[in-house]
Amino acid sequence: MLGLMQSQELLISSLIDFAERHHGDAEIVSRRVEGDLHRTTYKDVARRSRQVANALDRLDLAFSDRVATLAWNGYRHLEMYFGVSGTGRVLHTLNPRLHPDQVVWIANHAEDQVLCFDLSFLPIIKAVHARCTTIKHYIALCDADALPGDTGIPGLQSYEAWMGAQPSTYTWPSFDENSASSMCYTSGTTGNPKAALYSHRSTVLHAFAVALPDSLSLSARECIMPVVPMFHVNAWGLPYAAAMTGAKMVFPGPAMDGKSIYDLIEAEGVLCAAGVPTIWQMMLTHMEANGLRFNTLKRTVIGGSACPPAMISTFNEKYGVEVIHAWGMTEMSPLGTSCILKSKHLAMSAEDQMKVRLKQGRGIFGVDMKIVDGEGRELPWDGKAYGDLLVKGPWIISDYFKGEGGSPLVDGWFPTGDVATIDPDGYMQITDRSKDVIKSGGEWISSIDVENIAMAHPAVAMAACIGMKHPKWDERPIVAVVKKPGAEVTREELIAFYEGKTAKWQIPDDVVFVDAIPLGATGKMMKTRLRDVLKDYKLPTA
Numbered sequence: 001m002l003g004l005m006q007s008q009e010l011l012i013s014s015l016i017d018f019a020e021r022h023h024g025d026a027e028i029v030s031r032r033v034e035g036d037l038h039r040t041t042y043k044d045v046a047r048r049s050r051q052v053a054n055a056l057d058r059l060d061l062a063f064s065d066r067v068a069t070l071a072w073n074g075y076r077h078l079e080m081y082f083g084v085s086g087t088g089r090v091l092h093t094l095n096p097r098l099h100p101d102q103v104v105w106i107a108n109h110a111e112d113q114v115l116c117f118d119l120s121f122l123p124i125i126k127a128v129h130a131r132c133t134t135i136k137h138y139i140a141l142c143d144a145d146a147l148p149g150d151t152g153i154p155g156l157q158s159y160e161a162w163m164g165a166q167p168s169t170y171t172w173p174s175f176d177e178n179s180a181s182s183m184c185y186t187s188g189t190t191g192n193p194k195a196a197l198y199s200h201r202s203t204v205l206h207a208f209a210v211a212l213p214d215s216l217s218l219s220a221r222e223c224i225m226p227v228v229p230m231f232h233v234n235a236w237g238l239p240y241a242a243a244m245t246g247a248k249m250v251f252p253g254p255a256m257d258g259k260s261i262y263d264l265i266e267a268e269g270v271l272c273a274a275g276v277p278t279i280w281q282m283m284l285t286h287m288e289a290n291g292l293r294f295n296t297l298k299r300t301v302i303g304g305s306a307c308p309p310a311m312i313s314t315f316n317e318k319y320g321v322e323v324i325h326a327w328g329m330t331e332m333s334p335l336g337t338s339c340i341l342k343s344k345h346l347a348m349s350a351e352d353q354m355k356v357r358l359k360q361g362r363g364i365f366g367v368d369m370k371i372v373d374g375e376g377r378e379l380p381w382d383g384k385a386y387g388d389l390l391v392k393g394p395w396i397i398s399d400y401f402k403g404e405g406g407s408p409l410v411d412g413w414f415p416t417g418d419v420a421t422i423d424p425d426g427y428m429q430i431t432d433r434s435k436d437v438i439k440s441g442g443e444w445i446s447s448i449d450v451e452n453i454a455m456a457h458p459a460v461a462m463a464a465c466i467g468m469k470h471p472k473w474d475e476r477p478i479v480a481v482v483k484k485p486g487a488e489v490t491r492e493e494l495i496a497f498y499e500g501k502t503a504k505w506q507i508p509d510d511v512v513f514v515d516a517i518p519l520g521a522t523g524k525m526m527k528t529r530l531r532d533v534l535k536d537y538k539l540p541t542a
């Protein structure tokens with residue numbers, strides 16, 4: 001016997017409809033590329049999302065066609081979030097921090113049809129548009145009179161002229177909730193990047209989970225600032241969860257330095273802000289140097305890489321701000337765990353509480369976790385045994401876009417590539433990363449890419465790139481190089497060799513010449529042994 005409940009597809013358009021109807025006057029504040037502070041409301045975002053939908057329908061686009069953005073966090077990007085997915089097209093958020101060659105590869109692989117970009121990224125678009133073979137429409141996210149002439153980009157239009165001319169009435173279509181809604185490419189650690197393809201259903205369920213009190217705790221009384229970029233994993237799903245709850249949102253736009261972030265938090269009465277440790281490090285340095293305090297901030301959600309203990313205690317003890325350590329992945333929409341203490345922890349000493357806070361947190365309903373040994377046998381949740389972390393749930397990928405590389409699942413579970421412990425209370429802690437990618441300022445650097453460039457130099461026989469701890473950027477790459485017999489190259493020449501071949505922040509900070517790189521039994525470089533060899537090494541930039 002079936003239940004007698006109404007069956008309704010879970011669609012992203014319902015989130016903005018809800019926000020308009022129930023929280024129409026709640027504010028969306030954005031620092032713009034233009035430099036000013038822009039204020040709007042859910043009512044206006046909803047209206048303009050419908051204009052975007054009408055404008056998209058007038059382009060020659062099919063259901064599920066990809067509409068790409070290259071943009072900072074802001075209200076126009078938010079309108080694209082709802083306008084694009086609401087019509088049944090797929091929002092593809094491109095990462096502007098990638099090297100232009102990677103942007104081209106990804107846009108072509110995704111078969112993007114439309115690209116909407118902030119004017120800050122005009123130089124990238126000028127450099128790549130001729131090689132983006134599928135994009136038919138370029139739209140600059142600006143007013144008509146701000147549109148630069150003579151860009152060489154065919155048919156370039158301003159966003160305001162493009163969507164502004166459209167009617168603000170639109171009936172969102174209903175379709176299968178499992179239809180694709182948005183996509184985000186992971187940085188490829190081996191070979192090319194792969195895309196996670198989110199669905200309407202997964203996005204709405206994930207938004208419910210993000211809003212829960214024991215995860216990011218959103219509500220209509222909240223004022224939330226997503227410093228995490230909307231161009232990477234949908235800013236941790238915050239734009240959807242905020243619309244679902246009617247929370248006020250504050251977007252920092254391109255101004256990501258410590259002073260700008262602090263000033264915006266204070267000016268707008270932000271209660272909760274979410275970002276990677278690097279951002280908070282810059283803000284705390286600014287506050288320390290200027291003797292500043294918070295007047296409204298209550299919580300920071302910190303994830304993307306491990307949050308250092310000193311940061312947790314500075315926020316807690318010095319500024320009275322609760323740190324919520326969170327963990328997730330592009331493949332997980334991204335939220336997997338959040339570290340909120342249980343009531344039994346509150347009676348513990350500050351020292352013991354800190355041991356819990358340092359963990360990546362406990363699973364939220366919807367994410368099942370297990371740790372396994374090398375043979376795939378499940379390990380106990382005793383806080384000591386560590387093994388490969390696997391996850392499953394309705395907002396975790398079942399496959400990558402275009403299914404490249406075969407199914408990533410192992411018996412229905414997604415292997416995260418992280419190595420972790422889980423304690424008896426269900427708190428997971430990452431002990432290591434099984435991959436060798438370098439995390440710099442919250443962004444990935446592929447060690448293989450760095451090595452490949454060095455290997456292209458005529459004097460280099462072998463190169464191995466590893467990450468070194470850095471006080472500001474978390475990690476920075478260095479490259480260990482074996483020279484070819486009789487060949488000569490200096491550190492400076494090799495670093496200069498990277499110029500123009502990769503994004504500036506992906507260039508290694510140092511080159512260390514070694515006699516040999518340790519190799520394993522199958523001829524693979526053993527980076528763990530290389531790390532041992534370089535254990536006394538100090539970064540010149542640290």
Ligand code: AMP
Pocket residue numbers: 186233302303304305306307325326327328329330331334360416417418430433444
């Ligand atoms: P991404 O797909 O770029 O979001 O990166 C996901 C990876 O970042 C995870 O598999 C972890 O290795 C790492 N990561 C994310 N959050 C944390 C965290 N709180 N602590 C440690 N590592 C993290």
